[in-house]
Amino acid sequence: MPELPEMEAWRRALNDPVSAFPIEQAGPAHIATLKTFDPPLSALEGRRLAGAERRAKRLLFPTEDGELVLLVHLMSAGRLRYLRAGDKEPKTPAFRLRFEGGGQLVLTEGGPKKRAGVWLLSPEAAAAELEHLGPEALGLGPERLGEILASEPRRLHSLLRDQRIVAGIGRAWANEILHTAGLSPFAPARGLTPGQVRTLAGSIDSELERGLELRERGAKDAQVYRVHNKLGEPCHVCGTPIARVDFEEHTIYYCPDCQTGGRVLKDRRLSRLLR
C-alpha cells in the first residue's frame, strides 16, 4: 500500500497538471469506486481544481471556488495518473476526470477487488471524513511523539501503523523507521527512554524524507526499501540476514542484530494458538 512518501510524491507530481485546465467531463466511475452520489460527479464539470493536497494516505482535490472536494483513497492496488492528451489510455479506468485541453486524471486498480475509493464532498463533509486521523507523521517531533507513545500501551510497530494515532505510516515504512531507530518492532511504546523517543522521532523524519526523495525520482520498491520485503538479505548496517515475524495480520521485517539484541522474535499468532 502506498504510504506517506509515495502519496506525497504523487501529490507533488499531480498538483500543477490537475489545476491547469477546468474539468470538462467527470467520470465515468466504477460503481464500487465512487462512494458518494450527492452531489453528482457532473457537479465538477466546468470547475477548475485548485491543486492536489494530501492528508495521511489520501489525496484531496479541492475546487478553486471552494465548494467541492474530490477525495481519493487508493488502498493497496489503486494507481492515480495524469495522462496528457494523446497518451495511451487504460481500457476500463475505475475513475476518470477529463480536462479541457485533453489531459486526464485516471484511477486504475489491478485485481478483481475494487477497494480504492473516490468521494465527492463539501469541504465540511471532507473534513468530517478525515477527522479520525492522527497528526501527520512527517515533522511530528520528539515532544509530540513522546506524548503519543506515553498515552498508548501498544507495541511500536502496531502503534506507528495506526492511522488514528499517527497518520501516513504503514507496514513498509514502519519496518524502515524502526530499523533506522534500532528499536524492536515489539518494544512497548511506553517503555522508551527519552533518548529513544528522540531517536525514533528523528528516524520517522529521515526515513519518510528519504522515501519521498527516492519516489520523486521514480525509484521502485526494491531500491527504496532496505528492510521491508528483504528476508534473508544482509542488513545494510551490520550484514546480519533480515528476519521476518508475523504479528496480528501483518508480516514484520527486522534486523535481529540492530533491533532486538540478537533475539529472534516469535510469531505471535502461532504462540497464541498453542497457548
Ligand SMILES: [Zn+2]
Ligand atoms: Zn543490522
